[in-house]
Structures are given as structure tokens and as C-alpha cells.
Amino acid sequence: MTSGPTAATAPWFLRPPSTAGHAARIFCFPFSGAGASAFSAWPPAVDGVEVCPVQFPGRENRMGEPHYGTYEELAAGLVEALVPLLDRPYAFFGHCAGALPAFETLVRLADRGLPPPDRFFVSGQPAPHHASGDRMLTMTESELRAELESFLRGRGIEPRPDMVDMGLAVLLEDHAAAGAYRRAEPAALPCPIVVLHWRDDPDVSLDQLEAWRPYAESVDIRVVDGGHYDFMDAPDGLLTLLTSWR
Template sequence: MTPGSATTAPGTAASSPWLVRPLSTDRPARLFCFPFSGSGASAFSAWPAAIGDVEVCPVQFPGRENRLAEAHYGTYEDLAAALAEALEPHLDRPYAFFGHCAGALPAYEAAVLLAERGLPRPDRFFVSGQPAPHDDAGDRMLTMSEPELRGELEAFIRGRGIEPRRDMVDVGLHVLLQDQAAARAYRRAEPAPLGCPIVVLHWRDDPEVSLDRLQGWRRYADSVDFQVVDGGHYDFMAAPATLLGVLGFA
């Protein structure tokens, strides 16, 4: 083995900085999962490694967690272009995208790019708690001051059962501010249909995003299915059984 090279375990594909673990070559399908603003792939750490025969593949954006030393992705358009390139080698079997909140937007743009390049489209595109790209998201956090965002972040960390340290909050706030800038800069003027079924998930106890505000997704595919899931905006992180049932490939 030459210096700096790495071995790949049997039954796994080569590792990528965009994926938190090497992909299995044995699973017949994959579910790529995209985190919300200010977060990383650890948002899916409680999810099982597979849902039935479908491998769960959390995606790690640059500029956070184990990629904290890397430059931030900049805009959703730049992120989507990098995602399309990074994921292309792993589209050798049926796959789906799952994007929670703002994570659904670069995931959507990446899916559009893949289709434009003649590459395999997702079998399904799952949207969780995020209005359509051409609609105003109405996200109250986009209008918050930095002190307000710090307080929001501290409350979120406490809600996960962790007492927030100053250094932890400083790092998280730095990531969140850059992600929020990307979210403010993004707006798609006209829908580009995905050419695959879309499943839109509404969290019943979500005070931020109503079912009505998700209806704009009807313009993005011929088949758009709306599913109401018990829980609040961040309850997807615990991988509740009702959510996993919706996501399982038939």
C-alpha cells in the first residue's frame, strides 16, 4: 500500500467527505439525507443504518462538524453543483433524497442538475417541513438578530438534553449565520419539475410550517403526495416509527 492510500472494506464503496460513512455495495437502494440550516449529518445520527433494504446515507455539507475546517459552501446553487458531482458515482442503484427544512432546497437543486446532465433521477424526493423553492419560506429565523439566533441555538441545544457551552454555541452560531445568508440569497423564480414522485411531510405539531404553506410543491411533479406525521419540527431527528414507515421503499 502506498503512503496516504486507504483500503476499502469488503462490501463497501470508497469513502467520500460528503458521506459520514462508506456506502455499502450490498444494499439495493439508497436514501440520501440532507440536514437543515446550522446543522450537519449528525442530525441523522439516531436513524438506523437501513430502512428495510434501503441504506440511509446522511450527507455532510462542508464547513461543519468533521468538515469544519473547510470553507463554507457559499450559495445553494454552488452547494447543489458540488453535491451533484459528489453523488454521481453513487447513483448506480435506485435512490431517493430526503431533505428536512432548508436542506430540501439544495437537495432539490442538485436533483435538477442531475436530470439536466442525463443522470439517474431519484425514485422519490422527500420534503420535510419546507415550503417550495419558489415560495417565500417565511422563516422567522431569517429575520432574527445575531443575539436572537444565539438564544435560539442555546434553546435548541438544551432541547436535546445538553447544557450549551460558550465555545459550542460560538461554533454553531458561526455555521448558522453562514447557512442563513445562503438561505436569504436563494429564491427560484419558476418551478422546474423533478420528473419523479414527491412526498411532502408535514409535522402535525410544527408551529412554523403549516400544511397550507407546503402546497406549492404540487407544481414540481405530476405525483405529489402529502403525508401528515405526528410530532414537531425537529422530531425527525429521533427517527420515529411513523416517519420510517412513510420513507420505506415499497
């Protein structure tokens, strides 16, 4: 295995993962319509674990690139960028729909016999074989626009029309990928899974998260304080949990 980041990894990470100085890495996957900036409030590293937000094609600094298409295509492209970065212990964190391409990436890493993560953290996302039940997949374009405006106001940002138009264009393509995603039955991963339920999240229930149990020999479901998007603020309790495997 080639050790250390290469030029091939560059588009996938806003800040290139370091070659030294950190004992481990956690790769972070954003939710639909978002990019790596969803993790902008997170520190570069926590307790020796380097934080590596993944940047999907078709948004933010990759806006000029074609959209990734499907979760399967996204995972296939990301695997190649990850190969040189698996030279030390690592974990995955996927929030909401971001947990689905994270899962598909882990399936492909396992298929290639590459080192598995020490943990896969799933945040506020039902299991892959239940993903088609996401309420947002039934929303019209005008409803998604209103949802985006509400999200921005909730983050203290006044939603300008040009900002909303750009964000909606990304969200619509991401939702097309989410709507096309189908996994008929569970596929077990060779790593423990920790599923996080946000206590104040009205859209994802503990019962829905229980469906992750067939996906690994060890599946731990934890309740954490906060709402669906509070992960963006890098709460101390979350960061401590995400580095507890080290």
C-alpha cells in the same frame, strides 16, 4: 456510469456508502446550522434501504473546509460525488432548509440526464419559490443565538458558550446562503414528491406546503406526528414512510 463509491465521495458522507448488501439508498440532507450528525440516531439501513446522511462543507468533520457558499454551488459539488452512487434505486430526504439544496441537486441531476430518484421527501419546508418567507431569515444574531440555545436544551444538551459560538458561526453562514437563495417560479422534477407536515410544527402550515404541487406530476402531502425536530429521533412511522417506495 461508474459503479460504486470512489474517493471523491468520501468528504460528503460520514460513513462511505456500501458497494453491496443494500438494494437501495436514501440520501439525507440536514437543516441550516446542522450537519450529518442530525441523523446520528438513524439506523445504517431500514428494510434494505441504506441511510446516507450528506455532510455539507464547513461543519463537523468538514469544519476546516470553506463554507459551501450558495445552495447552487453546494448542489454542483454534490452532484459529482453522487454520480458513482446512482447505481441502484435511491431517494432524497431533505428536512427544513435542507430540502432546498436537495431540490437544486435533483435539478442538476435531471439536467445531466442522470437517473432520477424514486422519491423526493420534503420535510417541513415551504416550496423553493416561497423560501424567502422563512421567519428565521428575519432574526438578528442575538435572536439566532437564543434559538440555537433553545434547540440544544430541547435536545437535552446544556449549551456551553463555546459550543454555541461554534454552532452560531455555522448557522450564520448557512442563513446567508438561505437568504441569498431565490427561485422565481417552480421547476418540475422527474420524480414523485412526498411532502411531510409535522403535526406539532407551529412555523410551517399545510397551506405553505401545498405550494410544492407544481414541482412534480405526483405530489403527495402527508401529515406525520411530532414536532419540527422529531425526525432526528428516527421515529418508526417516519422510517416506514421513507422506505415505502421500495
